[in-house]
Amino acid sequence: MTHPSRTRRRLLGLATTVALASAVALGSTAGTTAEASPASDPPSTPVDTAPADGTLMSYVVNLKEGQVNDSQLKRAERVVTKAGGVVVQSWPQIGVIVAHSTKAAFVDNLPKGTNSPIKSAGQTRTTAVAEGTPGTDSEDKSPSRSRKASVERTDTTGHEQATKVKADPREGEQWGNKAIKANRAHKISGGSSDVVVGVVDSGVDGLHPDLVSNFRSDKSVSCQNAGVPERKNWGPTTSSHGTHVAGTIGAARNGEGIVGIAPNTAIAAVKVVNDGGFIYPEYAVCGMMWSAMQGIDVTNNSYYVDPWAFWCSDQANQAPGMEAVRRAMSYATYKGVAHVAASGNSTYDLANKTTDTTSPNDSKAVSRQLNKDCLDLPTEVPGTVSVSSVSDDKAGITKSGFSNYGKGKITVAAPGANILSTLPNGQYGSSSGTSMASPHVAGVLALLKATHPKASPERLIGLLKSQATEMPCDGDTCAGPDNNNGYYGHGLVDALKAVK
Incomplete structure (x- = not known):
C-alpha cells in the first residue's frame, strides 16, 4: 500500500x-x-x-x-x-x-x-485490509469481541489536594501550563486518580517515569487489529505522539521531568493508530466503545479519521463511516464520556469549506469540492470540544499560524506551539500542533471532573466554556454568537477556575 x-x-x-483548487468530478x-x-x-x-x-x-x-x-x-x-x-x-x-x-x-x-x-x-478504506481478518488469516483469537458491554461505568469520587507544590525540574519550560494557570491550580488540586483520561492515539509508554504512577493498564486497549479490541499491544510502536499527549495531560508531579495539567489524573492508552499511521473508522469506533464500557471520563482525540480529511454525508461511500463514528461518540457521551479533539493544522476555515486535495490519503488523493455537510472527524462531531491552538510570541498569546479555525466551529483554545512533554523510553521533547493544544483542554476537563465528580459531560463542557478567558479578535472571522469567535471559541481555557 x-x-x-x-x-x-x-x-x-x-x-x-488543504489547497484551494478546482474540483474534479x-x-x-x-x-x-x-x-x-x-x-x-x-x-x-x-x-x-x-x-x-x-x-x-x-x-x-x-x-x-x-x-x-x-x-x-x-x-x-x-x-x-x-x-x-x-x-x-x-x-x-x-x-x-x-x-x-x-x-x-x-x-x-x-x-x-x-x-x-x-x-x-x-x-472504511480505499485500500486492502493490511492486517487481514481477525480469527481467519491472523493469529488473533481475542475473546473481547463480546456482544454486550461487560463493564459499566461507576461514579468517580475523591479530590486529591496538592497544597504543597514543588516544581519539577523542567516545569519552567512549560509555557502552556503557566498560560492557562495550571501552575496556580496545582496549589489547590492536582485532580483525582478516580478520574480517567483515555488517550485515543498511537499508544502510550506507561513505563515512562513521569507516567508510570498514573498509568492504568487495566483500562488500556489496542483497536488497530481491524477494530477488534485487544487487551494488549497498546504501547507505542511507530509513533511517539500518544506518549507526548499523555504527558501534557497527566505527567505526575514527582520531582522528575515535567508536570501535566492534571498530575493526579489516571491515564489509559486507547490505541487507534496502526503502524502505517492510519486511523480508520472501525478503529475510532472501537476506541469510543471501549471508553464507554470502561468508565473513562474524558477522551483526547488528536487526530482525524482516515482516509478522508473531510467526510461528506451526501456521498454514499462516506456517509456510513461518518454515521458509525457519530453513533459511537454519542453512545460514549451517554455513558458519561466527554470528548476533546484537535481542530487540525491546515489553517483551514472549517465554517467555509471549499476544496480538499489530500483525500483519500491511503491510496491516490484527488481534488474534490466540499460543502457544509463535509465534516472533519472527530472534531466536528456534535458535542465534541473542538480545540484551536495558540502560540506565545512577541505579539502575545495569539492563534497559531497552522491552526484551523471557523465561526461556530471552535469551542475553546489552548497552547499548542513548542510544547514540552514526555516521549517513549524516558525521553522528553517539544512538538507543535492542535494535537498539543487538545490535551491541555483534556487536562482541564479532568480537573473539572475531580471538582464536580457527578457532573455529566454536557455540564463539564458548559463549565469549561463559561470559565474560559475571552480572547480579543478583530474581523468577520472572529465575530460569532454567544461569545464564540472563529479563532478562539469561548476563549483560552482556565485550569485555576476548574479547581475552585
Whole structure:
C-alpha cells in the first residue's frame, strides 16, 4: 500500500495545507451504494472507490435503529454473511457491524427496503485490509469481541489536594501550563486518580517515569487489529505522539521531568493508530466503545479519521463511516464520556469549506469540492470540544499560524506551539500542533471532573466554556454568537477556575 503518512503528519502536529483548487468530478461510486443525506448545494464531488473483486476490504454496516437485541443482531449478521461478508466485530449498543469481504458487490448484495435490518453500509478504506481478518488469516483469537458491554461505568469520587507544590525540574519550560494557570491550580488540586483520561492515539509508554504512577493498564486497549479490541499491544510502536499527549495531560508531579495539567489524573492508552499511521473508522469506533464500557471520563482525540480529511454525508461511500463514528461518540457521551479533539493544522476555515486535495490519503488523493455537510472527524462531531491552538510570541498569546479555525466551529483554545512533554523510553521533547493544544483542554476537563465528580459531560463542557478567558479578535472571522469567535471559541481555557 502506498503510504503518504498524511495521518502521521497530523498526529505529530505538522501543518498540512488543504489547497484551494478546482474540483474534479470522478463519476459514480459503484460498489459502495448506501443511504446518504440529501445533496447539499453545491453537492460535494463523488469519488469512485469501488474495489476490484478479490480485494479484502473493510466495511461498516449500520443497522436501522440504535441498540439491537440478540435476535436482531444475529439476523443482521446472517444478512452480512449471505452477502459475502465476514463479521469482524459487532457493536449492538449502537447498531454497527464491522465486516470484511473480498466481494466487490458486497454492499450491493445487502438487502434494502423496509424489511431489511440494514440502514447503510460503506467502505472504511480505499485500500486492502493490511492486517487481514481477525480469527481467519491472523493469529488473533481475542475473546473481547463480546456482544454486550461487560463493564459499566461507576461514579468517580475523591479530590486529591496538592497544597504543597514543588516544581519539577523542567516545569519552567512549560509555557502552556503557566498560560492557562495550571501552575496556580496545582496549589489547590492536582485532580483525582478516580478520574480517567483515555488517550485515543498511537499508544502510550506507561513505563515512562513521569507516567508510570498514573498509568492504568487495566483500562488500556489496542483497536488497530481491524477494530477488534485487544487487551494488549497498546504501547507505542511507530509513533511517539500518544506518549507526548499523555504527558501534557497527566505527567505526575514527582520531582522528575515535567508536570501535566492534571498530575493526579489516571491515564489509559486507547490505541487507534496502526503502524502505517492510519486511523480508520472501525478503529475510532472501537476506541469510543471501549471508553464507554470502561468508565473513562474524558477522551483526547488528536487526530482525524482516515482516509478522508473531510467526510461528506451526501456521498454514499462516506456517509456510513461518518454515521458509525457519530453513533459511537454519542453512545460514549451517554455513558458519561466527554470528548476533546484537535481542530487540525491546515489553517483551514472549517465554517467555509471549499476544496480538499489530500483525500483519500491511503491510496491516490484527488481534488474534490466540499460543502457544509463535509465534516472533519472527530472534531466536528456534535458535542465534541473542538480545540484551536495558540502560540506565545512577541505579539502575545495569539492563534497559531497552522491552526484551523471557523465561526461556530471552535469551542475553546489552548497552547499548542513548542510544547514540552514526555516521549517513549524516558525521553522528553517539544512538538507543535492542535494535537498539543487538545490535551491541555483534556487536562482541564479532568480537573473539572475531580471538582464536580457527578457532573455529566454536557455540564463539564458548559463549565469549561463559561470559565474560559475571552480572547480579543478583530474581523468577520472572529465575530460569532454567544461569545464564540472563529479563532478562539469561548476563549483560552482556565485550569485555576476548574479547581475552585
